[in-house]
Amino acid sequence: GQQLNQSPQSMFIQEGEDVSMNCTSSSIFNTWLWYKQEPGEGPVLLIALYKAGELTSNGRLTAQFGITRKDSFLNISASIPSDVGIYFCAGQNYGGATNKLIFGTGTLLAVQP
Amino acid sequence: NAGVTQTPKFRVLKTGQSMTLLCAQDMNHEYMYWYRQDPGMGLRLIHYSVGEGTTAKGEVPDGYNVSRLKKQNFLLGLESAAPSQTSVYFCASSYRGSFGYTFGSGTRLTVV
Secondary structure, three states: OOOEEEEEOEEEEOOOOEEEEEEOOOOOOEEEEEEEOOOOOEEEEEEEEEOOOOOEEEEOOEEEEEOOOEEEEEEEOOOOHHHHHEEEEEOOOOOOOOEEEEEOOEEEEEEEE | OOEEEEOOOOOOOOOOEEEEEEEEEEEOOEEEEEEEEOOOOOOEEEEEEEEOOEEEEEHHHHEEEEEEEOOEEEEEEEEOOEEEEEEEEEEEOOOOOOOOOOOOOEEEEOOO
16 A cells, blocks of 8 residues: 655654654645654644645644655754654545545654753 | 544454454544554554445455444454554544544554
8 A cells, every 4th residue: 555755764862953854755645744643642633734835833843745745844943852752744635535644654753851 | 522532442362353443533523544553664544434334445454344333433343363463553533624633542452
């Protein structure tokens, strides 16, 4: 089945550092979403992007919908210990019959105080 | 509101045993989904439902069955568990016209 390529697989950083991760697909999507999963919990939606080239922020998080519609990027500025978790990108063709999301393989983020 | 509730949270099965995972949502969502999460694989869609009484296969449906007899519930069944089905299972739901899903907190299943 289709999956999105997400990189890096893991990151181990110091508190205060900035973080960048990206997601690429072989097919286009009309919506990109970024989720965060904390230990023992389900993924929670962070940011949704609705059109190519869009740049959207949510606090210290900024995400971009790639111009080609085949990629997306997430940046976290000035990381803090509570940023720890797994970050997933997801592509969706909103308006389709099923609303299905295709998920990336995830980026594990560890932040050392 | 509880959102999406999954039961049980943890389960250990012996190879060949059967079990049913229950997902319940109280948001009146039309669509419901079952995913499995494995290290390095992300979330993969097992089955989904776009309405009461309807189900469809996702990417990795083999070895699983589902039923949606009531709009608020989506059941995932394993008829004969195998070690390859050791995973964390997530249920999610959404409105027909919404972006993204609401997830439950997961069921960790180990098959020995």
